[in-house]
Amino acid sequence: MFSAPGLDHRMPDCLQRPPMTVLQPASTTPEQMKMFLTRIGFGSKVVITGDATQVDIPDGRSGLAGLQNLLGEIEGLQFVHLDATDVVRHRIVGDIVAAYEKDSERKNARVNKSHG
Numbered sequence: 677m678f679s680a681p682g683l684d685h686r687m688p689d690c691l692q693r694p695p696m697t698v699l700q701p702a703s704t705t706p707e708q709m710k711m712f713l714t715r716i717g718f719g720s721k722v723v724i725t726g727d728a729t730q731v732d733i734p735d736g737r738s739g740l741a742g743l744q745n746l747l748g749e750i751e752g753l754q755f756v757h758l759d760a761t762d763v764v765r766h767r768i769v770g771d772i773v774a775a776y777e778k779d780s781e782r783k784n785a786r787v788n789k790s791h792g
Contacts, residue, residue, distance in 0.1 A: 741758025
């Protein structure tokens with residue numbers, strides 16, 4: 677597992693064969709995400725899990741944001757989006773996720789209405 681803090685100082689030239697999971701990628705910068713992704717070696721499998729709405733970087737420049745738009749057409753990459761029905765923790769966690777999604781949809785509808 678790699679963590680964003682100090683990631684740029686610990687990356688080898690190429691990561692061959694190991695399975696890797698990147699947790700909290702929304703807290704990486706685009707430069708850190710590029711550095712990690714461009715070092716994936718032959719035989720490696722990578723899973724990047726994250727919530728693009730949970731950005732902890734002061735300027736909001738998340739390495740996860742926009743990743744699918746940038747890399748979505750590359751053969752061999754797959755993007756899977758989860759929603760409240762995929763939450764397998766406590767029922768309340770699913771309700772919390774649903775509440776945030778509903779709030780986000782409401783805000784987007786207001787923004788779209790004001791621009792339309």
